[in-house]
Amino acid sequence: MIWTLPNILTVLRLLAAPALVVVFAVLPRPAADWLGLILFVGASLTDYLDGWLARAWQQQSKLGTMLDPIADKAMVVIAIMVLAAYSGLAPAIVIPAGLILFREVFVSGLREFLGDVAGTLKVTKLAKWKTASQMVAIAVLFWHGILEHDLSMTIFGLDQSVVAGIMDGSVEDTLGLRREIALIEWTAWGGIGLIWIAAGLTAITGADYFLKARPHLRD
Numbered sequence: 001m002i003w004t005l006p007n008i009l010t011v012l013r014l015l016a017a018p019a020l021v022v023v024f025a026v027l028p029r030p031a032a033d034w035l036g037l038i039l040f041v042g043a044s045l046t047d048y049l050d051g052w053l054a055r056a057w058q059q060q061s062k063l064g065t066m067l068d069p070i071a072d073k074a075m076v077v078i079a080i081m082v083l084a085a086y087s088g089l090a091p092a093i094v095i096p097a098g099l100i101l102f103r104e105v106f107v108s109g110l111r112e113f114l115g116d117v118a119g120t121l122k123v124t125k126l127a128k129w130k131t132a133s134q135m136v137a138i139a140v141l142f143w144h145g146i147l148e149h150d151l152s153m154t155i156f157g158l159d160q161s162v163v164a165g166i167m168d169g170s171v172e173d174t175l176g177l178r179r180e181i182a183l184i185e186w187t188a189w190g191g192i193g194l195i196w197i198a199a200g201l202t203a204i205t206g207a208d209y210f211l212k213a214r215p216h217l218r219d
Helices: 005-026 031-056 061-086 088-118 125-155 160-168 177-216
Strands: none
Touching: 005 061, 031 061, 031 125, 061 088, 061 125, 088 160, 088 177, 125 177
C-alpha cells in the first residue's frame, strides 16, 4: 500500500466509523454527542477532500478506489445505528434508518455479485445528492442530541415553577431557555425531515441501480 495523503484520509475515515460506536459506549453524554458530531463531520469532509487531492495530485490508487465507498457506507451505516440506539428521536427515525440500511446492504451485495460489471454502472447525480442528504441529516440529528442534553443540564436543579414561569413569560428568561427550546424543536423536526428525504432518495437510487443491473442478472 502506498501511503499517500488521499489514502491516509480514506483510512482515517474508515477507522472513524467504529470509533463512533466506542465513543457512545464509553463516554457520558453530551460529551459523546460532541465527539460523535466532530468525528462524523470530519469524516464527511474528508470524503470530498481525499478524492479531490487524489485527482489533483495524480495519486489515484486501486486500494483508495476500493476503500473510499466502503468508508462512506461504514460511516453512514454506523452513525445511523448509533442514532437509532441513543437518540431521543429514535421512534421517528427508525423507519427511514431501516430503509437506508436495507438499501446499502442490498446494493453492496448486488455490486459484489456483478463483479467487474458493477464498474460500468456510473454513479448518478441523484446518488451524490443521496449521500449529501444522509450526511446533513445525520449531522443535524447529532446536533439535536447535543442541544437536548445541554438543556437538561441547564434546567437541572431549577424549580419547575421557575421553568414554567420562564416559558409563559412571567419570569425573565435570563438563561435563554425559550430560544434553546425553539432551537431544539427546529433541529428535531429538521433532522426527522432530512432523514426521511434521505431515505426517499436512497430508495430511488437503489431501485435505479437495480433496474440498470437487471440485464446483467438474466440467465
